[in-house]
Amino acid sequence: MDIVVCVKTNPDLELVRVKDRVAQTEGVPYKIGDLEKNALEAAVTLRESGAASNVTALCVAEGNRKAAEDIKVALAMGADEAVVIDDPALAEPDQAAVAAVIAAAVRKLSACDLLLFGEGSSDNYTGQVGARVAELLDLPQIGYARTVEAEGDVVRCERSMDDVIETVQAPLPAAVTVVSEVNEPRIPGLMQIMKAKSKPLQVWSLADLDIEAPVPVREIESNLAEEQDRKHIVFEGTAAEQAEAFVDALIREGVLGR
């Protein structure tokens, strides 16, 4: 059985600062998302148990200049090979574009019986890509997986729902999106990192996949309430007087008694 794990890299959120309500990502190094690491760990565990024979890490660079470097962590964690899809047209793709690229890449890869994803990415967590790829490739999909077992030509997962745990089985090939309870991802040692250096790593462009560049991302209008300065009004007097003055002020502002 061949497993493909889709891995997104995003700016290290612990190092991102917010200034004037904008995330400052300049100079912040990227790393593989947390749930993607869970998905990788699940894949490598399946291979180590003999249930799978090959694990490929697949990454759409999404503007990360150093994706081909950063994906080596997946190789150090135990993936057998890696594919990065990097193209100037993919600097800021939306979820539909990423899913289309992944679907095309999976078709290009010779074999894929199980497609693993994190349930959502660490930065945006839209939780869309796994489901979209499953749809594009016409695969059954299991979401919120907290266990992943593969046997013969089926995959069986426990799904973490709010108040129940579902056990679901799907025929392979299938797509599974995992949640963090699935495992504790390993931290690769120096020896693994060194060995990763000689594992196969390919970088593909959109031309290699023979698909068109996605339509540029559209602007979304912000629906956040407008920011207001504090009014710095201090009410004095007895509690009753303060309350009265406070209510008056609220009425004057049009907040009360409309």
Add this chain to the structure above:
Amino acid sequence: MESVECIVVGGGLAGLSAAYGLAEAGLEVMVLERGDYSGAKNVTGGRLYVKPIRGFYPELWDEAPFERPVARELVTMMADGAHTTVEIASDRFLEGGPQSYTVVRAKLDQWLADKVMEKGAMVVPNMKVDELLRKDGRVIGIRAGGDEIGADVVVVAEGVLRLLSSAAGLAAQPQPRHHALGYKEVIELPAGVIEDRWHLNPGEGAAQLFMGDCTRGMMGGAFLYTNKESIALGMVVGMEDMRRRRDGTESWQLLDAFKELPQIRPLIAGGTAAEYSAHAVPEGGITQVPRLAGDGYVVAGDTAGLSFNALVTVRGMDFAVASGYYAAEAIKKAKAAGDCSAAGLASYEQSLRSSFVLRDLETARNIPGVMENPRLFTHYPAAVGRLLESVYTVGEQPQAGLVKKAWNGVRRDFLSLATLRDAWSMRKI
């Protein structure tokens, strides 16, 4: 044991400079850095004097992500509420290329790490080396986590604390009296505000050092460097003085009090504190430089004690880069000759001795001793302030003549046996 040709412990400026030269020569290099990335754990003031190092890897420095070239130098002596600032804004500071730039290590080191990787070296972040492996007196590799990796040569560039090198017996354990504590805040301000407050042309920078009662008589001072859109404001205080004080003064309280001074507050007004960091600074001078190379290893940068504080010029980063460069040169020779023993690596020390690195440290040999004189941080800043304050004062009473005022000040504060003794002790710095 798995092995590579060269292991560099520490991805700071010293380690990365060594790795760059080694990788460029086609040697197999692995840099191990315990921080999340190069630059994550590195602290400096700071400014980098580039003239001494421009000749090493000349292709690098023109595209380095520096902050601002320093066009104005200010030194402020402060005591009893009087600040006396001397400002030097010389055309020569920028002629033929600026002599120094302010830098942000998180940017600079990360950029250099990328350059090192482009040359083919492996830079592994989040990798703490736990031990230098020794066999029959020779350094044969490292242990990190559960893994042991061998190397023909290990470049030890672990920074000031020397945890690994002292445990392996390559260098003495650092002593508080040879170190200072450096700590700083990075305060964000718009570029235009910085340029207005320090009277700078767009893009140019200032460096300001403060001596006197900001350290309450302890060895050290405060510093201020202008970055592109922030300023670095901090202090360096002698560890031994700090330790001996025993009055409960905490280092951060000194900086907080400094920031509240009426002369400093307007400089940082409206700024947002973005970062706080602290680090040890080697200030022992040349007497604290350990053996620089031995069988299978060299030490570079702060680990080798290559740094000094000459009151108005603070240097360490240029020495770190230079020592990394010379380490790479020596290792290339040793590898070519197939001899990575102390004898094979001996050209490292020779190069440092004939270059500015050990020569400048030799010239500065007596500075650490002179800096132990507390009058430098108490009496003189106060005396300068008193003298000029009296010259500039117009009060209710009839004033003494200008020369008389000045002469009174000089006689009171400078014509004494103690001052003569101080002058005598300073003749060699």
